[in-house]
Amino acid sequence: MLLCCLIWIVTIKKGVFGVNGDEVKSVSVMEGDSVTLHTHLTHIQRQDQILWMFGPRIAEIYKEIIDMFDSRKTFGDRLKLNNQTGSLTITNIRTEHTGLYKLQIRSYRGDSDKIFNVTVYARLPVPVIIRNSSQCSSSLEKCVLLCSVMNVTHVSLSWYKGNSLLSSISVSDLNIRLSLPLEVEYQDTNTYRCVVNNPITNHTQHLNLNDVCQLCSGSVELHSHLKRLTPSLVYALVGVTATALLVYYFRSKQEPKIKTPV
Known part of the structure; x- marks a missing residue:
């Protein structure tokens, strides 16, 4: 019992007071x-x-x-x-x-x-959100983003969807660049924000999907055409194509066959 008390006293002393x-x-x-x-x-x-x-x-x-x-x-x-x-x-x-x-x-x-x-x-910078060009593809569904801060130490960088934490990364090294990716759909209507914080304060950058998440080169033209395809326009195109095929079929049936002289 006495030994336990002595251990408890030493532990308290080390926790509340310094080494000496x-x-x-x-x-x-x-x-x-x-x-x-x-x-x-x-x-x-x-x-x-x-x-x-x-x-x-x-x-x-x-x-x-x-x-x-x-x-x-x-x-x-x-x-x-x-x-x-x-x-x-x-x-x-x-x-x-x-x-x-x-x-x-x-x-x-x-x-x-x-x-x-x-x-x-150190004073916190405001996070910067960009599209990750290294992950660029012709996909019309997904967009890969990067949230970055420069010259930071003892901070955490986090992505939030609404009030829910999606991902986070922390660093204790001096003056480095910290980046955190996020993949979203182009038509996503949720609100996203990137937050950098230390034990004292934080800075938040809200994601504007229309401004940041642009399509990659090579898929912009295709995407713009697809966006113009309303259901009525699709039906009209199908009807025109079907009519043209029928006309071609009946004309080919009515044209006389030319006999080659023997």
């Missing part, structure tokens, strides 16, 4: 936005020491004196330290600022350490 017992909080932010990492202190006393590190130390408050150690190398002028609470704000954050930020608080009230796992997501 530091509290870890995950923070997600879009590139270009501002994020504040809070100390949750209401007021700093004169003897309190607040130290922020992103690898090396980047900012500190001690005896009411603020020191910024970054020297504009990594963050430029993006770092701001609140002199009342010690909270750190990063403005116009970039993807290269993704990583672990460590906070050390040394106070007469007690010491504490925290780790902020900050993930910065």
Whole structure:
């Protein structure tokens, strides 16, 4: 029983706190936005020491004196330290600022350490829907489409039919092109949309079948002719053809046969 309790305590400690017992909080932010990492202190006393590190130390408050150690190398002028609470704000954050930020608080009230796992997501592009020319054929029934996004990372790309998910693909690599195919019928009247998303936001592109799903070269003329064939026109063509055949038959029967002289 004692062993089980010890295992449970160690598991909880690793899940809530870092490897060394530091509290870890995950923070997600879009590139270009501002994020504040809070100390949750209401007021700093004169003897309190607040130290922020992103690898090396980047900012500190001690005896009411603020020191910024970054020297504009990594963050430029993006770092701001609140002199009342010690909270750190990063403005116009970039993807290269993704990583672990460590906070050390040394106070007469007690010491504490925290780790902020900050993930910065790049701005999402709007998906682009095109017909896949590599899958082009003379078929008059199916159209193969591609939904694509460029230079993305940590995103998912999905096709929806109405509110139903048809297919999806995810990627974690940096700055790649992501494409997802979809096959539809030319006469399909359903609504389709392609969605790119990350844990923070998403962009949607709705499919306009008439604009995007054009017929392949070589089948456009045939398709245009077939579209003009109404039932009445088909019956008329059949009637004209049958009449012409009958006339030809009776004329061939009535024409005298020419005898060849011996």
